[in-house]
Structure formats: structure tokens, C-alpha cells
Amino acid sequence: MTEIQLGDNQYGKAETRLVRVDRGGDTHVVTDLNVTTTLAGDFAATHLTGDNSGVLPTDSQRNTIYAFARDGVGQIEDFALRLARHFVDTAATVTRARIAIEQYSWDRIPATGHSFAQAAGTRTVTVTYDGETATVVSGVADVTVLNTTGSEFRGFPRDRYTTLPEMADRILGTSVTARWRHRDAEPRDWADSFEWARERLLTAFADTYSKSLQQTLHAMGERVLSGDDDLVEIRLALPNKHHFLVDLAPFGLDNPGEVFFAADRPYGLIEGTVCRADAPDPGLAWW
Structure with missing residues (x-):
């Protein structure tokens, strides 16, 4: 038995x-x-x-x-x-x-x-x-951001169920949840570290020309880690807040990229980790 x-x-x-x-x-x-x-x-x-x-x-x-x-x-x-x-x-x-x-x-x-x-x-x-050993993972959740241009999504595979058109210029919106791991738990100015990391996240989102939300995720993570040796790993979750162009033709109107329907679900959920090659073992950090 x-x-x-x-x-x-x-x-x-x-x-x-x-x-x-x-x-x-x-x-x-x-x-x-x-x-x-x-x-x-x-x-x-x-x-x-x-x-x-x-x-x-x-x-x-x-x-x-x-x-x-x-x-x-x-x-x-x-x-x-x-x-x-x-x-x-x-x-x-x-x-x-x-x-x-x-x-x-x-x-x-x-x-x-x-x-x-x-x-x-x-x-x-x-x-x-x-x-x-103490491990510290700081982060931010539910920061909603939006780019009204500077984003595309093209070149994806198509099968019999694909209806999504390729988009050369789209609205890119997401709600950022990010968690970054510190190299150690030694005392520091945690508030300054947090504000710095948050600012780098938002700046990277704003100035990255996005060919995919995955590319934007990596750019945001890389930006945070590249300027602070104390940060060794970052995990991000970015839901794609879809904005669909409304067809106004039935009303005899054009729509030159101005009127959108903001859908809340279903949504694409993009998740990923960016880390330093020399990052110490996370141990129980993500447990």
C-alpha cells in the first residue's frame, strides 16, 4: 500500500x-x-x-x-x-x-x-x-499607460482561424505590473530606488517604437536593470488593452483613426522575465 x-x-x-x-x-x-x-x-x-x-x-x-x-x-x-x-x-x-x-x-x-x-x-x-538570508522584491501594480501611435503588429502567422488584420499603426495600452529583485537586502533608500525604477519603466514604454508588446516588455525590463547594479531581475505582466477602430461607414462617416472601442475582455496577456546574466540564484524570492 x-x-x-x-x-x-x-x-x-x-x-x-x-x-x-x-x-x-x-x-x-x-x-x-x-x-x-x-x-x-x-x-x-x-x-x-x-x-x-x-x-x-x-x-x-x-x-x-x-x-x-x-x-x-x-x-x-x-x-x-x-x-x-x-x-x-x-x-x-x-x-x-x-x-x-x-x-x-x-x-x-x-x-x-x-x-x-x-x-x-x-x-x-x-x-x-x-x-x-532575506530577499527583497519591490514592484508596482496597475499603472495604466497608453501610446496613441508608435506601435504596430505585423508579420504574424495566419491560419484558418485568423481574422486579425495586420496593423501598421495602432493604439498600445496596458496596465503595468512589474516586480524587481534586489541583489541583497542591505539597507538603502528604498523610496528613491522605487521612484527611479518606476520612472525608467514609464520612459521605456513611452519612447520605444513597438513592433509587439513583447518587444516593449523586454525594453522596459532592460531599461530598469541597465542603470542600477542593485537590481538583478524583473518580472512583468502586461495585459493588452485592445482599442478597435469603429466602423462609421454605415453612418456615411469616415474614421481616420480617431474613434475607437475600448474592449476590456478578452485580452492578450504578455508576461516575461528580464535578468542579468550574473544574477544570483533567486532562491525563495518568487515562492
Whole structure:
């Protein structure tokens, strides 16, 4: 009879919402986070016998997030590192912690110190720590961008099911989700690194003449890695936000590339990784 055994397992507290307000006189700063903790280790007893003596409650994980925020959040990379090291270094059964944070940005409304409007795009970080090595993956999600020209899609194979015409000039739109891995977890100006990488992503999208969204993806990844030796790998997901020219001929009208239908689904999803040839082993970075 085949032996049955417990395989890999993990648990944690998903999507703890945290908002901290730093009240520096009349000018306030809002830090708006969504934090997920995931712990792995020696949890066989709870699975096999229901013995919970080695299981740190997910409720405790949530409370730890709030308690740590009392001392300040700072950069989300530093906050995630603090949490990951705490869980591994203080819980006897935990051998690996993964902290994933989404940060929702708020822009201060001009001429006010305490009024805000939510900004586009979400800053992200995932930290993995195993008691010895910490890996930091920063990123950004849901940054919607659009080129109204400078893009084509031609030369693709055709079969009996192909109806797509070749396009010499098209609208190229996408919602950028990118995650870049740092060479190490040594302290640095994480905010400056993030802003620099985000700017390089957007600049590459804007000034790359695109023959395919795949080509644009590679250009964006290459641009980010080429200017910062600390960044060794980047993974991007780019949904193709299709814009189809509307046929106005039934109404006796022409349409010289001005009126489009923006389709939300289905959509092409282009994903890829760009990395340095000398990039260190990612280990558990993408786990």
C-alpha cells in the first residue's frame, strides 16, 4: 500500500488592512497598506493530530502588524523585513516567513495639510526570510499607460482561424505590473530606488517604437536593470488593452483613426522575465 505523507504547507494572515497617519504639525502623511503574512516551518503536528502548540495564531500575526506600525512604518521594504525577521527569530516552529505588502498612494490636495486624493498605481514588496538570508522584491501594480501611435503588429502567422488584420499603426495600452529583485537586502533608500525604477519603466514604454508588446516588455525590463547594479531581475505582466477602430461607414462617416472601442475582455496577456546574466540564484524570492 502506498504511504501517504504530508507535503509542503504554509499558513498566514491574508490582507490585513493598515492605515497609519503621521501627524507632523499641520501637514499629515498617510501610509495605506495591505499586508499578508505567510509562515512555513514545522507544522506537521497540527495537520496530523490537531496539536496546535506550535501554531502562532493568524490573529497574533495581524496584531503584530498593528503593534509594529505604532513605532512607524517607514519604507515598506524595511517594514516587511522587520516583520519577517520577527516571526522567524521569535517563533520556534517558524523557519521561513514571507511578507507581501501593497501600498496605496495618496496625494495631498494642494493648499491643504490633511486632505488627500488616491493616486494611480500600487507600490508592492515581497520579503522572504529563512533565518539567514532575506530577499527583497519591490514592484508596482496597475499603472495604466497608453501610446496613441508608435506601435504596430505585423508579420504574424495566419491560419484558418485568423481574422486579425495586420496593423501598421495602432493604439498600445496596458496596465503595468512589474516586480524587481534586489541583489541583497542591505539597507538603502528604498523610496528613491522605487521612484527611479518606476520612472525608467514609464520612459521605456513611452519612447520605444513597438513592433509587439513583447518587444516593449523586454525594453522596459532592460531599461530598469541597465542603470542600477542593485537590481538583478524583473518580472512583468502586461495585459493588452485592445482599442478597435469603429466602423462609421454605415453612418456615411469616415474614421481616420480617431474613434475607437475600448474592449476590456478578452485580452492578450504578455508576461516575461528580464535578468542579468550574473544574477544570483533567486532562491525563495518568487515562492
